[in-house]
Amino acid sequence: MTVDMQQLGRQAKAASYALRTFSTETKNRALRAIAEALEANQEVILAANAQDMADGKAKGLTPALLDRLNLQGRLAGIAQDVRHVAELPDPVGREFEQKTLPNGLRVRKRRVPIGVLGVIYEARPNVTVDVAALALKTGNAVILRGGSETLRSNVALVETIRGALEREAFPVDAVQLITDPDRRYVYELLRLSEYVDMIIPRGGNALHTFCRENSTIPVITGGIGICHLYVDETADQEAALAVVRNAKVQRPSVCNALDTLLVQESIARDFVPRVVERLTADGVRFRVDEQAYHVLAPAENVQAAGEGDWDTEWLDLILGIRVVPDLDAAIEHIRAHSTGHSDGILTRDPAAMQRFVDEVDSAAVYVNASTRFTDGGQLGLGAEIAISTQKLHARGPMGLEELTTYKWIIEGDGHVRP
C-alpha cells in the first residue's frame, strides 16, 4: 500500500485548525472516550498484537524487543494513562507577559498548539497511544510512524482512537498513522515542512542522526544520554555507593542511566574497589582506566577501557570508571564526552557543588542524587513526550507545555508606527 504523504499532511493541517478551537473540556471528553474505546476494543487490539508477536518471534527478535512489543496485560494501564492525561492542566490558551505600551498598544502572549507533529518511533506500540493523547490534549494533530514490527498493533490502536474521535465529533485526521513500513516515508515525512511543524524522533542514535541530517522541519533531538557522576573526596561514600548503584542498575536500558563514573584520585584506592564489589553483585561489568585498573584486583568482569568507551551509551549493565585528579579534570571529561543529558556530582563541598552546577552545561545537572530522575513523571511534569538534549525550544524532559508555542496578540485603536 502506498501512502500519499501530501494528503496526510493536508489532512493533518486541516484537523489542526479545528483542534485549536476546542475547549479543554471537549478535548478531555475525547481523551476519556479513547480510554473507553481501548478497553472496549481490547480483543481486536490484542489479536493484532499477538500476530505482531508471532511474526517477531519467527523473525528472531530479541526477548527485550518482544517485551517492548507486547501489549498483553498492559492495555488497562495504557487506558488509565490516557485518563491521567485528561486530568492534567491544559497549557493552551494561557496568556502571559501582558503589558500596555506607552503608546497605548495592548500586548500579550498566548500559549497555542504548535500545529502538526511528526513522531517517529520504534518498537513500542504504547507510544502510539501516549503520543496521540499528549498531542490531542495540547490541540496538536499528529502523524505517527511506528516501527514495522508493530504495524498491526499500531493500526488496531489508531483505528480505535479514530473511532472514538469520530463518535466525539472530533476531526479524525488529528491522529494519522503511516501504514506502509517502507522507510522512504520517514524521509518524506521529514521533508513535509509545508504541513508539519515539529519532528520528534524517539529511538536510538541512528534515528536521531537521520532526522537531523534529512529534516527540513525543526527536530527535537534527544533521548541519547552518556551520563556521568563525579565522586569527590568529600563525598559521603556510603550514600555515593547507593546513588551510583541506583543510577547504573535500577534500569540500565534507558537514557538517564549512568555510563561513566569519575572518581577523585585521592579516594580512588578506597572507593573504586568498593564500587566494583557492590555492583558486581548486580552483574555489572566494568571498563576502567589505567589508574582504576591498578587499584582493582583482577576479575573477569573488569577490563581496561578501550578507545571509544567514554563515548558509548551502554544501555546495559556496563559501567566505565575513570580516575581524575580534581573537579577541573572531571568537568573537562564531561565536556568532552557527555551528550548533555544528565550529569551529577556527589560531594559535601558547597564550593564544588556550585562550580559543578555553574560549569557543567547539561539539560539536567545533579547534586547528590541519581541521574535516573531525569524523567517528566519524576520531575512533576505529569507526562513526558521526549527528553531533549538540544538547546532550542525545550531542554530535558518535555511535558505538555513543551508541545505548545505562543503567539503575540497586539490590540490598538487604529495605531500606526511613527
Next chain:
Amino acid sequence: MTVDMQQLGRQAKAASYALRTFSTETKNRALRAIAEALEANQEVILAANAQDMADGKAKGLTPALLDRLNLQGRLAGIAQDVRHVAELPDPVGREFEQKTLPNGLRVRKRRVPIGVLGVIYEARPNVTVDVAALALKTGNAVILRGGSETLRSNVALVETIRGALEREAFPVDAVQLITDPDRRYVYELLRLSEYVDMIIPRGGNALHTFCRENSTIPVITGGIGICHLYVDETADQEAALAVVRNAKVQRPSVCNALDTLLVQESIARDFVPRVVERLTADGVRFRVDEQAYHVLAPAENVQAAGEGDWDTEWLDLILGIRVVPDLDAAIEHIRAHSTGHSDGILTRDPAAMQRFVDEVDSAAVYVNASTRFTDGGQLGLGAEIAISTQKLHARGPMGLEELTTYKWIIEGDGHVRP
C-alpha cells in the same frame, strides 16, 4: 585564504565555556569597551567601508544595497546601540520554577547561554556589531558570516571588537568572522553541529531555504513576511485607511510591511477606491482581484492580480487587494497565503476580533493596528536579533531572553529512584 571551520568551531566552543562564567557587570564592561573602540577606530573602519562602497559601485550594486552597506555617519549610532545593550537586563542566571518534590528533591531551572551561535547575513555591516553585542550580553560565542560585498568593513569591525575584548581579558574567540567569501563556508557552518548550537539566517527567502535544507543544526527561520490586513464592514474606515497606509508605505522594504489587503465585499465598492486613491499619492501600485478591479476606475498603477501574487512578499510599494465575502473567507485566505509573520483585522465587532485572534495562527496577530509594530524595539524587548516565523523556541521578535536556554538543577541528599 582558506578557513579551517573545525578550528573556528573549537575556538568558539572554548570561548563559550569561559563566557558562561562571566558576571553581568563584566559583560557590560566589555560592551562599553567595544563601543569606545568603535569610536576610537572609526578612521580605519570607515576607510575599509569606503573601499567596499567603491567596489560595490563598480560592480553596479543598486542604490538600496549601497545604502545598506554604507557606514559613513552611522558609527556613532552603532556604538550607542552597543551601550544600549549594556543597559538592558541580563536574562542569564535567572532561576525559575523552583520546587521541592514530595521526595525532598530540590528542583529549579536556570537561564543559561545557548553556547555558540552561527549567524549568516547579507549586506549590512551594522548587523556585525549588533549580533556580536547581543551574543556577548547573553554569554554566547558567535561565528559570523556576512555578505561578501561588505567583507572589508566586517573585518575592520570584528578586529575592533576583538581588540576591545582582548584588552578586557575576554576570550577573543567569542566573536569570529568567516573571512573567506566562498559560499562553501556557509554550507560548512551549517554542518558544524559538534560546536554550533543555533543558526540564525538574516536575509531573503533563498538564504532561509538553503539553511533549512542543509543545516544539521537547529535554524531559526523567519524574517519573511507576507502580511495581511482584513477590513470588515464595521471598521472605522478613516482609521483603517491610516493603518493600511502606514503598514504599506512607512517602510515598504521590510518584513512586517503589508502585502495583501482583504476587504469585506459589502464595503468594497466604497472602501477599495478610497484605499487606491489615498495610497496612489504615495506612489503605490496595486495588484487587485476581479471584484476589486470592477469597482475601480482604470488607472496605470492598477493591474489584475496574476498567479502567485498572493504568495509574494512585495518588499516594495506594491499592494495586493482582494475582496472577500466575510471573515471566514478572510481567515481562509490568510491560512493559505500568510507566512505566519504578522496579520491583522480592522473592525469594531468584538466577535470578529475574537474569532480573528483565536483562529489566525501567526506570530503576531493584530486588532486595529499596523503590522509595522512587529519589531523587538517597538514591542518593548529593548533589542532584536531576529523575527521568528517558526513555531519552536521563539516566535515573533526575539530579544535577549530568546538567545538563552535553560538547564534543570536537581539537588538531593543521596536520593535514589525507587
